[in-house]
Amino acid sequence: MMLAASMGEIINRDGIIYVRSAQAFLDDGLSAAMEVYNWPAYSILIALLSGMSGLSLEAAAHLVNAGLMVLLLDSFIRLCRQLDPVSARPWIAALVFLTFPPLAHSLEIYRDWGYLAFAMFAFTHLLRFWQDDVGQIKDALLWQGGMFAATLFRVEGAALLVLAPLALIFQARPWRARMWRTFLASSWSLPALLLGIALLALGEVQLGKFRDLLVYSNPSTVFGAFNDVAQQFSSALNKYSDDFAPHMLASGIVTVATWMAFKNLGAFIGLITLFGAYQFGLPRQNGHRLIYALIGIVTLIVITFLAARLIIVGRYALLASCLLMTITVWVSTRLFEASKRNRRGYRWAWLVVFTGLVIGALVNIGARPDYKAYIRDAGQWIKHSVPADTLVITNDFIIDYYAERPHGPKLDRLDKVRDHLAATSPPYYVVLRIKDHDMDEARALFATDPAKEFRSSRAPEGILIFHVETP
Numbered sequence: 001m002m003l004a005a006s007m008g009e010i011i012n013r014d015g016i017i018y019v020r021s022a023q024a025f026l027d028d029g030l031s032a033a034m035e036v037y038n039w040p041a042y043s044i045l046i047a048l049l050s051g052m053s054g055l056s057l058e059a060a061a062h063l064v065n066a067g068l069m070v071l072l073l074d075s076f077i078r079l080c081r082q083l084d085p086v087s088a089r090p091w092i093a094a095l096v097f098l099t100f101p102p103l104a105h106s107l108e109i110y111r112d113w114g115y116l117a118f119a120m121f122a123f124t125h126l127l128r129f130w131q132d133d134v135g136q137i138k139d140a141l142l143w144q145g146g147m148f149a150a151t152l153f154r155v156e157g158a159a160l161l162v163l164a165p166l167a168l169i170f171q172a173r174p175w176r177a178r179m180w181r182t183f184l185a186s187s188w189s190l191p192a193l194l195l196g197i198a199l200l201a202l203g204e205v206q207l208g209k210f211r212d213l214l215v216y217s218n219p220s221t222v223f224g225a226f227n228d229v230a231q232q233f234s235s236a237l238n239k240y241s242d243d244f245a246p247h248m249l250a251s252g253i254v255t256v257a258t259w260m261a262f263k264n265l266g267a268f269i270g271l272i273t274l275f276g277a278y279q280f281g282l283p284r285q286n287g288h289r290l291i292y293a294l295i296g297i298v299t300l301i302v303i304t305f306l307a308a309r310l311i312i313v314g315r316y317a318l319l320a321s322c323l324l325m326t327i328t329v330w331v332s333t334r335l336f337e338a339s340k341r342n343r344r345g346y347r348w349a350w351l352v353v354f355t356g357l358v359i360g361a362l363v364n365i366g367a368r369p370d371y372k373a374y375i376r377d378a379g380q381w382i383k384h385s386v387p388a389d390t391l392v393i394t395n396d397f398i399i400d401y402y403a404e405r406p407h408g409p410k411l412d413r414l415d416k417v418r419d420h421l422a423a424t425s426p427p428y429y430v431v432l433r434i435k436d437h438d439m440d441e442a443r444a445l446f447a448t449d450p451a452k453e454f455r456s457s458r459a460p461e462g463i464l465i466f467h468v469e470t471p
Contacts (some may be wrong), residue, residue: 010372011058015109016401019057022047041152042111061109068117069106073097075120076322080329082127083287087337093329099360100325101266102318106364112315114153119160119319122146123294126164126185130171130290135181144189159301161189167293225308226250250307257302260314261295264321268356269328275349276331283330295323332357372398374454375433378463379403381452382431391428393420399431399463414441421445426468436460 011019017036021043025033033040033047042064050060073094080093097103106113125142129135144161151157165185169178227246234245262270282288298320306312332353339350379402382392386403394400395411411417417432429451434442442464443450452465 009107010376011398011401012108012110013397014111015058015061016397018043018046018109018111019061019401022050022057022061026051039111039155042114045114058109062107065106065109065113068113069103072113072117072120072322075117075124076325079120079124079127080326082124082131083283083285083291083326084330084333087333089333089336092332092336095354095357095361096269096325096329096332098364099266099269099357100264100321100364101269101360102264102315102321103364110315111153112318115150115157116318116322118146118150118153119157120322122150123323127287127290129181129185130168131287135184137184140184140187143185144187148189156301156305159304160297161186163297163301164294165190167290167297170293222304222308225310229310253303253306253310256312257299257306257317260302260312260317261299261320261324264314264318265324265328266360268360269325272332272353272356273324273328276335277327280331280334283327288327288330291323291326295320298323372456372459374456374463375399376402378431378452378454378465381454382429382465385452386429391424392431393417393424393428394431394433396431396433399433403431414438414445417442418445421468426470428468430466430468432464432466434462434464436462439464 021033021036021040024036025040025044025047030040030044033043037043046057046061046064049055049064050057053060053063055063076097077090077093081088081090122143122145125139125146129139129143132139147157147161147164151161165182168182168185171178171181173181226249230246230249233249234242237245265273299317302317302320305316335346335350335353338346375396375398379399382399382403382405386392392400392403392405393408393411394403395417397407400407409416409420411420417430421430430446432442437460439462446466446468448466448468450464451467454463454465456462
């Protein structure tokens with residue numbers, strides 16, 4: 001990971017926020033970090049590692065991610081082995097995980113890696129608690145501790161802390177045992193969360209995104225936001241159909257949330273899962289019932305988020321995808337066992353699956369220079385060539401980051417750039433990251449040729465730098 005970063009990986013937009021929040025924490029403490037980003041645990045972890053090791057904040061972020069990836073892989077393998085203790089083969093679980101397409105973005109600085117790692121760690125101990133006839137207190141505490149750590153990365157972890165133990169009520173056990181085990185699995189976390197929500201509702205505390213818990217604890221908030229969007233949606237329908245707008249929107253949200261979870265698997269892992277499920281059926285062991293319940297709960301949380309915010313990003317469904325991959329591992333193991341019994345058709349099928357998994361893993365873990373390296377080159381050119389007191393207008397925060405300049409207004413369309421320039425007096429530099437098909441339109445905004453150009457080596461885009469002088 002560190003090698004790949006040194007070969008040209010460019011920071012992602014979210015990563016800029018986390019790094020700047022980490023810098024604010026080092027400079028002025030927690031309150032300053034929360035002003036940059038109001039759920040700063042990930043940034044604080046980066047800042048602490050940077051302070052202790054002497055690494056740059058970017059390098060520290062990559063090192064934090066490397067540790068989180070190790071925890072995520074270890075937890076995934078342990079979870080798969082626990083689900084199938086008799087015939088589990090950890091190397092198959094590792095190979096399937098390393099083929100997971102989102103790992104191609106593992107060098108990007110996202111708090112989601114911490115959420116996934118600690119959530120899967122927590123699920124491992126919740127599964128042990130589920131499978132044990134008595135239910136060990138140690139596993140109950142580790143489940144809650146792991147999920148609390150996941151909540152420090154994404155507030156959705158708090159919803160899982162509340163909802164996941166409810167699956168224990170539906171186990172085939174005496175009712176007294178069900179209630180006792182459910183209590184143990186939420187013995188300290190649920191009271192703490194309820195206290196936090198009560199304090200938030202009373203306005204006694206202000207703790208960043210912790211306020212988002214009100215989204216999950218107050219259905220009227222969700223339905224209110226949903227109805228606002230449904231009304232906008234109904235305006236696009238005719239008078240005979242607008243009554244169905246809420247139903248169409250709801251079904252669309254459910255479909256999108258489910259599709260995101262499967263789409264994250266990628267075509268190859270998805271085909272393996274479908275083929276294996278067709279040949280061997282879905283796993284029906286006791287432990288997999290918990291996995292199915294967790295998939296449903298995680299998907300419900302994503303649906304609730306989409307209904308309230310309507311922000312559709314595939315990585316929000318990554319946890320559901322990781323749980324789905326445990327089924328991929330189970331069917332892959334069945335396929336491997338069938339091939340070992342010298343069944344000709346299965347031998348060829350396993351050879352294809354194994355080859356595809358190896359290729360996918362190599363692609364994911366291989367170090368590849370980033371096609372956006374030209375953005376860093378442009379930012380550094382501005383840093384060294386443009387006087388610090390000269391105004392620089394950009395349409396990409398990543399350029400600002402590498403130029404070591406503060407963010408300006410969000411100019412994500414050329415018409416916004418045009419309006420902003422009309423209200424700005426020269427002299428100034430304008431730095432535009434543009435797709436090739438928009439190059440002519442961007443050049444038409446200026447009376448002179450670009451002072452400097454930077455091109456991507458692997459994508460149809462580039463950066464134009466214009467110097468607008470005082471008339």
